[in-house]
Amino acid sequence: MLPLRLINVFDAVVRSGSTQGAAKELNVTQPAVSQAIRSLEELLGVKLFDRKTRPVSLTTAGDILNTGVSDGLNRIAETIDRVRSLHLLNENSVTIACTIGTATYWLMPRLAGFYVEFPDIAVNVQTTVGSPEISPSTDLLIRYGLGEWTDGRSVRLFDERVVPVSSPRVAERYSIMEDLEDAPLLHVVSSEKSWLSWDDYFKRFSLPENNMVGRSFTNYVQATQAALSGQGVMLGWESNTGDLVREGRLIAMKNAEIVPEESFYLVIPSNGQKKSATDVFASWLAALSNDESRDLRDRLATGIVAS
Known part of the structure:
Protein backbone atom coordinates (compact mmCIF):
# COMPACT_ATOMS: atom_id res chain seq x y z
CA MET A 1 0.00 0.00 0.00
CA LEU A 2 1.31 3.41 -0.94
CA PRO A 3 1.31 6.04 1.83
CA LEU A 4 -1.81 8.15 1.50
CA ARG A 5 0.30 11.22 2.29
CA LEU A 6 2.26 10.80 -0.93
CA ILE A 7 -0.91 10.26 -2.95
CA ASN A 8 -2.36 13.43 -1.46
CA VAL A 9 0.75 15.44 -2.43
CA PHE A 10 0.65 14.02 -5.98
CA ASP A 11 -3.01 14.99 -6.32
CA ALA A 12 -2.30 18.53 -5.06
CA VAL A 13 0.55 19.01 -7.58
CA VAL A 14 -1.65 17.85 -10.47
CA ARG A 15 -4.60 20.04 -9.47
CA SER A 16 -2.55 23.18 -8.76
CA GLY A 17 -0.24 22.69 -11.74
CA SER A 18 3.01 23.10 -9.80
CA THR A 19 4.91 22.11 -6.68
CA GLN A 20 4.71 25.71 -5.52
CA GLY A 21 0.92 25.72 -5.78
CA ALA A 22 0.71 22.38 -3.98
CA ALA A 23 2.95 23.69 -1.19
CA LYS A 24 0.63 26.64 -0.60
CA GLU A 25 -2.44 24.41 -0.60
CA LEU A 26 -0.90 21.88 1.80
CA ASN A 27 0.80 24.55 3.95
CA VAL A 28 4.24 22.96 3.59
CA THR A 29 7.49 24.00 1.90
CA GLN A 30 8.11 23.48 -1.81
CA PRO A 31 11.17 21.22 -1.17
CA ALA A 32 8.95 18.99 0.99
CA VAL A 33 6.54 18.59 -1.92
CA SER A 34 9.36 17.82 -4.35
CA GLN A 35 10.79 15.22 -1.97
CA ALA A 36 7.37 13.57 -1.57
CA ILE A 37 7.01 13.29 -5.37
CA ARG A 38 10.49 11.76 -5.66
CA SER A 39 9.65 9.25 -2.90
CA LEU A 40 6.45 8.27 -4.71
CA GLU A 41 8.32 7.81 -7.99
CA GLU A 42 10.92 5.64 -6.25
CA LEU A 43 8.22 3.46 -4.69
CA LEU A 44 6.50 2.99 -8.05
CA GLY A 45 9.70 2.69 -10.08
CA VAL A 46 8.51 5.14 -12.75
CA LYS A 47 8.65 8.85 -13.47
CA LEU A 48 5.31 10.57 -12.96
CA PHE A 49 6.21 14.03 -14.31
CA ASP A 50 8.12 15.13 -17.41
CA ARG A 51 10.39 17.80 -15.92
CA LYS A 52 11.76 18.82 -19.33
CA THR A 53 8.57 20.70 -20.15
CA ARG A 54 7.52 24.06 -18.71
CA PRO A 55 5.25 23.77 -16.90
CA VAL A 56 5.96 20.16 -16.04
CA SER A 57 3.49 17.66 -17.48
CA LEU A 58 2.37 14.16 -16.57
CA THR A 59 4.06 11.16 -18.11
CA THR A 60 1.96 8.25 -19.35
CA ALA A 61 2.40 6.56 -15.96
CA GLY A 62 1.50 9.79 -14.18
CA ASP A 63 -1.64 10.17 -16.24
CA ILE A 64 -2.74 6.63 -15.38
CA LEU A 65 -2.08 7.24 -11.67
CA ASN A 66 -3.93 10.55 -11.77
CA THR A 67 -7.05 8.90 -13.20
CA GLY A 68 -7.10 6.31 -10.44
CA VAL A 69 -6.30 8.83 -7.69
CA SER A 70 -9.03 11.24 -8.81
CA ASP A 71 -11.64 8.49 -8.91
CA GLY A 72 -10.51 7.12 -5.56
CA LEU A 73 -10.49 10.46 -3.74
CA ASN A 74 -13.90 11.35 -5.15
CA ARG A 75 -15.32 8.06 -3.86
CA ILE A 76 -13.75 8.67 -0.45
CA ALA A 77 -15.25 12.17 -0.31
CA GLU A 78 -18.69 10.85 -1.27
CA THR A 79 -18.45 8.13 1.37
CA ILE A 80 -17.43 10.64 4.05
CA ASP A 81 -20.41 12.84 3.12
CA ARG A 82 -22.72 9.84 3.45
CA VAL A 83 -21.28 8.99 6.87
CA ARG A 84 -21.62 12.60 8.01
CA SER A 85 -25.18 12.74 6.76
CA LEU A 86 -26.12 9.97 9.20
CA HIS A 87 -25.15 12.21 12.09
CA ARG A 161 -21.17 47.09 -1.36
CA VAL A 162 -17.58 47.30 -2.53
CA VAL A 163 -15.27 50.12 -1.44
CA PRO A 164 -11.49 50.49 -1.01
CA VAL A 165 -10.48 50.01 2.62
CA SER A 166 -7.23 50.21 4.55
CA SER A 167 -5.88 50.55 8.05
CA PRO A 168 -6.17 53.99 9.68
CA ARG A 169 -2.43 54.59 9.18
CA VAL A 170 -2.55 53.77 5.45
CA ALA A 171 -5.81 55.71 5.02
CA GLU A 172 -4.05 58.91 6.14
CA ARG A 173 -1.92 58.75 2.99
CA TYR A 174 -4.44 57.30 0.54
CA SER A 175 -7.72 58.93 1.42
CA ILE A 176 -9.35 59.75 -1.92
CA MET A 177 -9.96 57.79 -5.09
CA GLU A 178 -7.28 59.63 -7.06
CA ASP A 179 -4.66 58.36 -4.58
CA LEU A 180 -5.23 54.79 -5.76
CA GLU A 181 -2.97 55.39 -8.76
CA ASP A 182 0.07 55.22 -6.46
CA ALA A 183 -1.31 53.09 -3.63
CA PRO A 184 0.01 49.62 -2.71
CA LEU A 185 -2.92 47.40 -3.72
CA LEU A 186 -3.88 44.07 -2.19
CA HIS A 187 -5.24 41.69 -4.82
CA VAL A 188 -7.36 38.56 -4.36
CA VAL A 189 -6.90 35.97 -7.10
CA SER A 190 -10.27 34.30 -7.63
CA SER A 191 -11.80 32.10 -10.34
CA GLU A 192 -15.22 33.57 -9.52
CA LYS A 193 -15.93 35.97 -12.39
CA SER A 194 -18.65 37.82 -10.46
CA TRP A 195 -16.17 39.10 -7.86
CA LEU A 196 -14.81 42.53 -8.74
CA SER A 197 -11.05 42.87 -9.18
CA TRP A 198 -8.96 46.02 -8.98
CA ASP A 199 -8.86 46.10 -12.78
CA ASP A 200 -12.68 46.10 -12.83
CA TYR A 201 -12.76 48.85 -10.24
CA PHE A 202 -10.30 51.10 -12.08
CA LYS A 203 -12.23 50.68 -15.33
CA ARG A 204 -15.55 51.41 -13.61
CA PHE A 205 -14.30 54.81 -12.43
CA SER A 206 -12.03 55.49 -15.45
CA LEU A 207 -9.02 55.79 -13.17
CA PRO A 208 -5.40 55.78 -14.42
CA GLU A 209 -3.79 52.35 -14.25
CA ASN A 210 -1.96 51.56 -11.02
CA ASN A 211 1.71 50.89 -11.76
CA MET A 212 2.53 49.16 -8.47
CA VAL A 213 2.87 45.39 -8.41
CA GLY A 214 1.13 45.07 -5.04
CA ARG A 215 0.52 41.78 -3.27
CA SER A 216 -1.75 38.91 -4.24
CA PHE A 217 -3.64 36.46 -2.03
CA THR A 218 -5.73 33.36 -2.66
CA ASN A 219 -8.64 34.36 -0.43
CA TYR A 220 -10.21 37.37 1.27
CA VAL A 221 -9.24 36.30 4.79
CA GLN A 222 -5.55 36.61 3.93
CA ALA A 223 -6.06 39.92 2.13
CA THR A 224 -8.12 41.33 4.99
CA GLN A 225 -5.44 40.45 7.52
CA ALA A 226 -2.89 42.16 5.30
CA ALA A 227 -5.06 45.29 5.16
CA LEU A 228 -5.48 45.27 8.94
CA SER A 229 -1.71 45.10 9.39
CA GLY A 230 -1.19 48.14 7.14
CA GLN A 231 0.22 46.41 4.06
CA GLY A 232 -1.95 48.27 1.55
CA VAL A 233 -5.42 49.03 0.20
CA MET A 234 -7.88 46.26 -0.60
CA LEU A 235 -11.33 46.15 -2.15
CA GLY A 236 -13.54 45.72 0.89
CA TRP A 237 -16.82 43.86 0.55
CA GLU A 238 -19.60 44.57 3.02
CA SER A 239 -19.80 40.86 3.86
CA ASN A 240 -16.09 40.67 4.72
CA THR A 241 -15.03 44.10 5.96
CA GLY A 242 -18.28 45.86 6.90
CA ASP A 243 -18.00 45.04 10.60
CA LEU A 244 -14.29 45.99 10.63
CA VAL A 245 -15.14 49.40 9.14
CA ARG A 246 -17.89 49.99 11.68
CA GLU A 247 -15.43 49.07 14.44
CA GLY A 248 -12.89 51.55 13.08
CA ARG A 249 -10.24 48.91 12.44
CA LEU A 250 -10.45 49.63 8.71
CA ILE A 251 -11.27 52.93 7.01
CA ALA A 252 -13.53 53.03 3.94
CA MET A 253 -12.63 55.51 1.23
CA LYS A 254 -15.29 58.18 0.86
CA ASN A 255 -17.38 58.53 -2.30
CA ALA A 256 -15.74 55.44 -3.80
CA GLU A 257 -18.41 52.77 -3.34
CA ILE A 258 -19.74 50.34 -5.94
CA VAL A 259 -23.00 48.42 -5.50
CA PRO A 260 -22.71 45.28 -7.68
CA GLU A 261 -25.68 43.73 -9.43
Whole structure:
Protein backbone atom coordinates (compact mmCIF):
# COMPACT_ATOMS: atom_id res chain seq x y z
CA MET A 1 0.00 0.00 0.00
CA LEU A 2 1.31 3.41 -0.94
CA PRO A 3 1.31 6.04 1.83
CA LEU A 4 -1.81 8.15 1.50
CA ARG A 5 0.30 11.22 2.29
CA LEU A 6 2.26 10.80 -0.93
CA ILE A 7 -0.91 10.26 -2.95
CA ASN A 8 -2.36 13.43 -1.46
CA VAL A 9 0.75 15.44 -2.43
CA PHE A 10 0.65 14.02 -5.98
CA ASP A 11 -3.01 14.99 -6.32
CA ALA A 12 -2.30 18.53 -5.06
CA VAL A 13 0.55 19.01 -7.58
CA VAL A 14 -1.65 17.85 -10.47
CA ARG A 15 -4.60 20.04 -9.47
CA SER A 16 -2.55 23.18 -8.76
CA GLY A 17 -0.24 22.69 -11.74
CA SER A 18 3.01 23.10 -9.80
CA THR A 19 4.91 22.11 -6.68
CA GLN A 20 4.71 25.71 -5.52
CA GLY A 21 0.92 25.72 -5.78
CA ALA A 22 0.71 22.38 -3.98
CA ALA A 23 2.95 23.69 -1.19
CA LYS A 24 0.63 26.64 -0.60
CA GLU A 25 -2.44 24.41 -0.60
CA LEU A 26 -0.90 21.88 1.80
CA ASN A 27 0.80 24.55 3.95
CA VAL A 28 4.24 22.96 3.59
CA THR A 29 7.49 24.00 1.90
CA GLN A 30 8.11 23.48 -1.81
CA PRO A 31 11.17 21.22 -1.17
CA ALA A 32 8.95 18.99 0.99
CA VAL A 33 6.54 18.59 -1.92
CA SER A 34 9.36 17.82 -4.35
CA GLN A 35 10.79 15.22 -1.97
CA ALA A 36 7.37 13.57 -1.57
CA ILE A 37 7.01 13.29 -5.37
CA ARG A 38 10.49 11.76 -5.66
CA SER A 39 9.65 9.25 -2.90
CA LEU A 40 6.45 8.27 -4.71
CA GLU A 41 8.32 7.81 -7.99
CA GLU A 42 10.92 5.64 -6.25
CA LEU A 43 8.22 3.46 -4.69
CA LEU A 44 6.50 2.99 -8.05
CA GLY A 45 9.70 2.69 -10.08
CA VAL A 46 8.51 5.14 -12.75
CA LYS A 47 8.65 8.85 -13.47
CA LEU A 48 5.31 10.57 -12.96
CA PHE A 49 6.21 14.03 -14.31
CA ASP A 50 8.12 15.13 -17.41
CA ARG A 51 10.39 17.80 -15.92
CA LYS A 52 11.76 18.82 -19.33
CA THR A 53 8.57 20.70 -20.15
CA ARG A 54 7.52 24.06 -18.71
CA PRO A 55 5.25 23.77 -16.90
CA VAL A 56 5.96 20.16 -16.04
CA SER A 57 3.49 17.66 -17.48
CA LEU A 58 2.37 14.16 -16.57
CA THR A 59 4.06 11.16 -18.11
CA THR A 60 1.96 8.25 -19.35
CA ALA A 61 2.40 6.56 -15.96
CA GLY A 62 1.50 9.79 -14.18
CA ASP A 63 -1.64 10.17 -16.24
CA ILE A 64 -2.74 6.63 -15.38
CA LEU A 65 -2.08 7.24 -11.67
CA ASN A 66 -3.93 10.55 -11.77
CA THR A 67 -7.05 8.90 -13.20
CA GLY A 68 -7.10 6.31 -10.44
CA VAL A 69 -6.30 8.83 -7.69
CA SER A 70 -9.03 11.24 -8.81
CA ASP A 71 -11.64 8.49 -8.91
CA GLY A 72 -10.51 7.12 -5.56
CA LEU A 73 -10.49 10.46 -3.74
CA ASN A 74 -13.90 11.35 -5.15
CA ARG A 75 -15.32 8.06 -3.86
CA ILE A 76 -13.75 8.67 -0.45
CA ALA A 77 -15.25 12.17 -0.31
CA GLU A 78 -18.69 10.85 -1.27
CA THR A 79 -18.45 8.13 1.37
CA ILE A 80 -17.43 10.64 4.05
CA ASP A 81 -20.41 12.84 3.12
CA ARG A 82 -22.72 9.84 3.45
CA VAL A 83 -21.28 8.99 6.87
CA ARG A 84 -21.62 12.60 8.01
CA SER A 85 -25.18 12.74 6.76
CA LEU A 86 -26.12 9.97 9.20
CA HIS A 87 -25.15 12.21 12.09
CA LEU A 88 -26.83 15.22 10.58
CA LEU A 89 -30.19 13.49 10.61
CA ASN A 90 -30.41 14.85 14.13
CA GLU A 91 -33.28 17.32 14.17
CA ASN A 92 -31.33 19.70 16.41
CA SER A 93 -28.46 20.31 13.99
CA VAL A 94 -28.13 22.24 10.76
CA THR A 95 -25.19 22.45 8.34
CA ILE A 96 -24.58 25.57 6.27
CA ALA A 97 -21.90 25.96 3.59
CA CYS A 98 -20.30 29.25 2.54
CA THR A 99 -16.94 30.70 1.53
CA ILE A 100 -14.12 31.10 4.04
CA GLY A 101 -14.45 34.89 4.00
CA THR A 102 -18.22 34.89 4.52
CA ALA A 103 -17.89 32.42 7.38
CA THR A 104 -15.03 34.27 9.09
CA TYR A 105 -16.23 37.85 8.86
CA TRP A 106 -20.02 37.66 8.51
CA LEU A 107 -21.55 34.39 9.72
CA MET A 108 -19.40 33.34 12.67
CA PRO A 109 -19.59 36.69 14.55
CA ARG A 110 -23.40 36.50 14.35
CA LEU A 111 -23.82 32.89 15.49
CA ALA A 112 -23.46 33.87 19.14
CA GLY A 113 -26.72 35.80 18.84
CA PHE A 114 -28.43 32.76 17.33
CA TYR A 115 -27.30 30.51 20.18
CA VAL A 116 -28.71 32.97 22.70
CA GLU A 117 -32.15 32.54 21.13
CA PHE A 118 -31.85 28.85 20.21
CA PRO A 119 -29.32 27.17 22.53
CA ASP A 120 -30.51 23.66 21.65
CA ILE A 121 -29.69 23.90 17.92
CA ALA A 122 -26.15 23.13 16.73
CA VAL A 123 -24.93 24.93 13.60
CA ASN A 124 -22.18 23.23 11.60
CA VAL A 125 -20.33 25.56 9.22
CA GLN A 126 -18.65 24.13 6.12
CA THR A 127 -16.23 26.51 4.38
CA THR A 128 -15.20 26.50 0.73
CA VAL A 129 -12.70 28.47 -1.35
CA GLY A 130 -15.17 29.12 -4.17
CA SER A 131 -18.94 29.20 -4.33
CA PRO A 132 -20.30 26.27 -2.25
CA GLU A 133 -21.99 23.31 -3.89
CA ILE A 134 -24.73 21.10 -2.48
CA SER A 135 -23.61 17.84 -0.86
CA PRO A 136 -25.58 15.16 1.04
CA SER A 137 -24.60 16.78 4.35
CA THR A 138 -25.59 20.34 3.39
CA ASP A 139 -28.85 21.83 4.66
CA LEU A 140 -28.30 25.45 3.60
CA LEU A 141 -25.83 27.45 1.52
CA ILE A 142 -24.85 31.11 1.30
CA ARG A 143 -23.97 32.10 -2.26
CA TYR A 144 -23.09 35.30 -4.06
CA GLY A 145 -24.72 35.92 -7.43
CA LEU A 146 -27.99 36.78 -9.11
CA GLY A 147 -30.05 34.12 -7.32
CA GLU A 148 -30.71 32.18 -10.50
CA TRP A 149 -29.48 28.78 -9.34
CA THR A 150 -31.66 25.79 -10.22
CA ASP A 151 -30.62 23.41 -7.44
CA GLY A 152 -32.63 25.10 -4.68
CA ARG A 153 -34.81 27.97 -3.56
CA SER A 154 -32.95 31.27 -3.21
CA VAL A 155 -33.77 33.89 -0.57
CA ARG A 156 -31.95 37.22 -0.79
CA LEU A 157 -30.03 38.00 2.38
CA PHE A 158 -28.32 41.32 1.64
CA ASP A 159 -26.89 43.42 -1.17
CA GLU A 160 -23.15 43.87 -1.48
CA ARG A 161 -21.17 47.09 -1.36
CA VAL A 162 -17.58 47.30 -2.53
CA VAL A 163 -15.27 50.12 -1.44
CA PRO A 164 -11.49 50.49 -1.01
CA VAL A 165 -10.48 50.01 2.62
CA SER A 166 -7.23 50.21 4.55
CA SER A 167 -5.88 50.55 8.05
CA PRO A 168 -6.17 53.99 9.68
CA ARG A 169 -2.43 54.59 9.18
CA VAL A 170 -2.55 53.77 5.45
CA ALA A 171 -5.81 55.71 5.02
CA GLU A 172 -4.05 58.91 6.14
CA ARG A 173 -1.92 58.75 2.99
CA TYR A 174 -4.44 57.30 0.54
CA SER A 175 -7.72 58.93 1.42
CA ILE A 176 -9.35 59.75 -1.92
CA MET A 177 -9.96 57.79 -5.09
CA GLU A 178 -7.28 59.63 -7.06
CA ASP A 179 -4.66 58.36 -4.58
CA LEU A 180 -5.23 54.79 -5.76
CA GLU A 181 -2.97 55.39 -8.76
CA ASP A 182 0.07 55.22 -6.46
CA ALA A 183 -1.31 53.09 -3.63
CA PRO A 184 0.01 49.62 -2.71
CA LEU A 185 -2.92 47.40 -3.72
CA LEU A 186 -3.88 44.07 -2.19
CA HIS A 187 -5.24 41.69 -4.82
CA VAL A 188 -7.36 38.56 -4.36
CA VAL A 189 -6.90 35.97 -7.10
CA SER A 190 -10.27 34.30 -7.63
CA SER A 191 -11.80 32.10 -10.34
CA GLU A 192 -15.22 33.57 -9.52
CA LYS A 193 -15.93 35.97 -12.39
CA SER A 194 -18.65 37.82 -10.46
CA TRP A 195 -16.17 39.10 -7.86
CA LEU A 196 -14.81 42.53 -8.74
CA SER A 197 -11.05 42.87 -9.18
CA TRP A 198 -8.96 46.02 -8.98
CA ASP A 199 -8.86 46.10 -12.78
CA ASP A 200 -12.68 46.10 -12.83
CA TYR A 201 -12.76 48.85 -10.24
CA PHE A 202 -10.30 51.10 -12.08
CA LYS A 203 -12.23 50.68 -15.33
CA ARG A 204 -15.55 51.41 -13.61
CA PHE A 205 -14.30 54.81 -12.43
CA SER A 206 -12.03 55.49 -15.45
CA LEU A 207 -9.02 55.79 -13.17
CA PRO A 208 -5.40 55.78 -14.42
CA GLU A 209 -3.79 52.35 -14.25
CA ASN A 210 -1.96 51.56 -11.02
CA ASN A 211 1.71 50.89 -11.76
CA MET A 212 2.53 49.16 -8.47
CA VAL A 213 2.87 45.39 -8.41
CA GLY A 214 1.13 45.07 -5.04
CA ARG A 215 0.52 41.78 -3.27
CA SER A 216 -1.75 38.91 -4.24
CA PHE A 217 -3.64 36.46 -2.03
CA THR A 218 -5.73 33.36 -2.66
CA ASN A 219 -8.64 34.36 -0.43
CA TYR A 220 -10.21 37.37 1.27
CA VAL A 221 -9.24 36.30 4.79
CA GLN A 222 -5.55 36.61 3.93
CA ALA A 223 -6.06 39.92 2.13
CA THR A 224 -8.12 41.33 4.99
CA GLN A 225 -5.44 40.45 7.52
CA ALA A 226 -2.89 42.16 5.30
CA ALA A 227 -5.06 45.29 5.16
CA LEU A 228 -5.48 45.27 8.94
CA SER A 229 -1.71 45.10 9.39
CA GLY A 230 -1.19 48.14 7.14
CA GLN A 231 0.22 46.41 4.06
CA GLY A 232 -1.95 48.27 1.55
CA VAL A 233 -5.42 49.03 0.20
CA MET A 234 -7.88 46.26 -0.60
CA LEU A 235 -11.33 46.15 -2.15
CA GLY A 236 -13.54 45.72 0.89
CA TRP A 237 -16.82 43.86 0.55
CA GLU A 238 -19.60 44.57 3.02
CA SER A 239 -19.80 40.86 3.86
CA ASN A 240 -16.09 40.67 4.72
CA THR A 241 -15.03 44.10 5.96
CA GLY A 242 -18.28 45.86 6.90
CA ASP A 243 -18.00 45.04 10.60
CA LEU A 244 -14.29 45.99 10.63
CA VAL A 245 -15.14 49.40 9.14
CA ARG A 246 -17.89 49.99 11.68
CA GLU A 247 -15.43 49.07 14.44
CA GLY A 248 -12.89 51.55 13.08
CA ARG A 249 -10.24 48.91 12.44
CA LEU A 250 -10.45 49.63 8.71
CA ILE A 251 -11.27 52.93 7.01
CA ALA A 252 -13.53 53.03 3.94
CA MET A 253 -12.63 55.51 1.23
CA LYS A 254 -15.29 58.18 0.86
CA ASN A 255 -17.38 58.53 -2.30
CA ALA A 256 -15.74 55.44 -3.80
CA GLU A 257 -18.41 52.77 -3.34
CA ILE A 258 -19.74 50.34 -5.94
CA VAL A 259 -23.00 48.42 -5.50
CA PRO A 260 -22.71 45.28 -7.68
CA GLU A 261 -25.68 43.73 -9.43
CA GLU A 262 -25.11 40.51 -7.50
CA SER A 263 -26.25 39.94 -3.91
CA PHE A 264 -25.85 37.33 -1.19
CA TYR A 265 -28.51 34.65 -1.10
CA LEU A 266 -29.49 31.87 1.24
CA VAL A 267 -30.01 28.74 -0.87
CA ILE A 268 -32.29 25.96 0.39
CA PRO A 269 -31.53 22.75 -1.56
CA SER A 270 -34.45 21.27 -3.47
CA ASN A 271 -33.62 17.74 -2.32
CA GLY A 272 -32.65 18.70 1.23
CA GLN A 273 -33.89 16.97 4.35
CA LYS A 274 -36.91 18.55 5.98
CA LYS A 275 -35.77 19.47 9.49
CA SER A 276 -37.20 21.95 11.93
CA ALA A 277 -33.71 23.19 12.83
CA THR A 278 -33.13 24.13 9.18
CA ASP A 279 -36.35 26.13 9.04
CA VAL A 280 -35.55 27.93 12.28
CA PHE A 281 -32.02 28.88 11.23
CA ALA A 282 -33.09 29.94 7.71
CA SER A 283 -35.80 32.20 9.13
CA TRP A 284 -33.38 33.68 11.66
CA LEU A 285 -30.79 34.48 8.96
CA ALA A 286 -33.40 36.12 6.73
CA ALA A 287 -34.73 38.27 9.58
CA LEU A 288 -31.20 39.21 10.70
CA SER A 289 -30.19 40.28 7.20
CA ASN A 290 -33.31 42.40 6.76
CA ASP A 291 -32.60 44.21 10.04
CA GLU A 292 -28.94 44.80 9.17
CA SER A 293 -29.73 46.00 5.65
CA ARG A 294 -32.29 48.45 7.03
CA ASP A 295 -29.79 49.70 9.61
CA LEU A 296 -27.07 50.16 6.97
CA ARG A 297 -29.43 52.11 4.72
CA ASP A 298 -30.23 54.39 7.66
CA ARG A 299 -26.53 54.92 8.36
CA LEU A 300 -25.85 55.75 4.72
CA ALA A 301 -28.75 58.21 4.67
CA THR A 302 -27.49 60.02 7.78
CA GLY A 303 -23.87 60.02 6.66
CA ILE A 304 -22.61 57.83 9.53
CA VAL A 305 -21.15 55.35 7.04
CA ALA A 306 -19.14 56.66 4.11
CA SER A 307 -20.84 55.98 0.78
